[in-house]
Amino acid sequence: MDATQAHDHDKHSDSSHTPSFYWKVAAILAVITIVEVLITLLHIPHPILVPILLVLSVLKGAGVVMFFMHLRGDRPPYQLMFMMPFLLAVTFILLFLNLFSEHVGIAG
Amino acid sequence: MSAPTTTHGDESHAPAHVAPAHPSVGSLGVDSRKLGVWAFIGSETLFFAALIVIYLINVPVNMARADAQDPKELLGIAFTSILAAILLASSLTMVLALAASKRKDMRQFTIWHLATIGLGLCFLGGQVYEFTHLYEEGLTLSSSMLGTTFFVLTGFHGTHVAIGATWLFATWLKVRKYPDSPENLMDIELAGLYWHFVDLVWVAIFTLIYLI
Numbered sequence: 001m002d003a004t005q006a007h008d009h010d011k012h013s014d015s016s017h018t019p020s021f022y023w024k025v026a027a028i029l030a031v032i033t034i035v036e037v038l039i040t041l042l043h044i045p046h047p048i049l050v051p052i053l054l055v056l057s058v059l060k061g062a063g064v065v066m067f068f069m070h071l072r073g074d075r076p077p078y079q080l081m082f083m084m085p086f087l088l089a090v091t092f093i094l095l096f097l098n099l100f101s102e103h104v105g106i107a108g
Numbered sequence: 109m110s111a112p113t114t115t116h117g118d119e120s121h122a123p124a125h126v127a128p129a130h131p132s133v134g135s136l137g138v139d140s141r142k143l144g145v146w147a148f149i150g151s152e153t154l155f156f157a158a159l160i161v162i163y164l165i166n167v168p169v170n171m172a173r174a175d176a177q178d179p180k181e182l183l184g185i186a187f188t189s190i191l192a193a194i195l196l197a198s199s200l201t202m203v204l205a206l207a208a209s210k211r212k213d214m215r216q217f218t219i220w221h222l223a224t225i226g227l228g229l230c231f232l233g234g235q236v237y238e239f240t241h242l243y244e245e246g247l248t249l250s251s252s253m254l255g256t257t258f259f260v261l262t263g264f265h266g267t268h269v270a271i272g273a274t275w276l277f278a279t280w281l282k283v284r285k286y287p288d289s290p291e292n293l294m295d296i297e298l299a300g301l302y303w304h305f306v307d308l309v310w311v312a313i314f315t316l317i318y319l320i
Contacts, residue, residue: 019207026200033196033314037189040319050320057315061308068203069304077138078146085150089157093164100165 017067025067032060132294145298149305152268156309159264160316163257170253177252182245185318191234192314195269198227199307202276202300209296214287221280221296224303228273235266261317265309272303 036056039049066072071079132140170176205220239259242248249259279299283292 017207019204022200022203022207026196029196030193033189033192036315036319037185040185053315053319057311060311064199064304064308064311068199068307069301075136075138077136077143081143081146082150082153085153089153092154093157093161096161096165 017070022067025063029060029063032056032063139294141294141298142301145301149301152305152309156261156265156312159257159261160312163261163317166253166257170257173253175252177247177254179254179258179317182242182247182254183258183318187234187238188314188318191231191238192310194227194231194234195307195310198224198231199304201227202303206296206300209283209293217283217296218280221276225273225276225280228269228276228303232266232269232273235262235269239263258317262313265306265313268306268309272299272306275299275302 036053039052044052065082071082136143167179171178201220201223205217205224208214208216208220239262247255247258249255276299279295282295283289286292
């Protein structure tokens with residue numbers, strides 16, 4: 001693939017979104033944020049609250065990455081360059097939390 | 109200054125086997141500067157993941173110590189919800205600035221781009237206010253494990269916001285001085301990618317540190 005095709009692809013992947021589309025995405029992200037804050041005030045048990053908040057947070061993050069950063073529909077090398085470290089980071093977070101979440105041995 | 113990144117004139121008829129016309133577009137057909145920024149963002153993801161996990165695994169350590177400070181008592185969500193809304197709004201204005209620049213609507217671009225910088229500065233001002241308030245409440249960098257891990261994480265994020273606002277301002281100055289430069293679109297897009305990433309990090313911090 002040459003430079004011309006590359007830029008044609010970039011133009012195509014970006015130009016499909018209009019300003020009104022971005023306003024709608026932002027409105028959805030704002031609603032998710034409001035829901036996140038409201039459900040923390042409902043005194044939901046922690047084991048139920050945490051997964052709900054994590055799912056909402058992932059939805060918000062996915063919205064930003066896919067539509068504002070235009071990673072959805074972008075070239076695979078760009079996607080790979082972000083998704084590989086991201087998945088590695090999530091794996092490390094889960095592993096470390098599993099290993100150390102109840103560990104207080106260094107508390108002194 | 110790097111090479112132009114948009115296609116013009118007779119370059120559109122170049123055969124596929126000929127070397128790319130733009131030095132910044134490599135053999136994979138991707139812009140090397142954009143690929144570099146994505147790689148940088150990937151490394152920053154790991155950096156912030158490390159800071160977040162350090163905070164989270166130190167929560168029980170903090171609570172077991174004699175100088176324990178309870179994050180539920182100190183970290184309020186009302187004010188940080190406003191900060192989250194400000195950063196989310198700045199992501200919207202950034203993507204609207206990029207869309208305006210693609211339409212070559214310089215007036216709209218200037219409005220949305222400067223609005224993004226303004227919202228970023230509002231966020232920084234809010235963070236300074238929050239830090240000052242927490243210091244008055246007794247939560248400092250050295251008061252407890254909570255203070256150390258919290259201020260390192262949120263302080264680094266605030267530093268990234270400041271760098272992002274500076275990057276956006278420099279981009280605006282460059283685009284303003286050279287409005288016909290073919291590089292402008294990619295310059296704006298790259299600064300925007302970084303800015304959206306800063307918003308993305310706050311999405312994670314807001315949920316993991318303040319809400320849970």
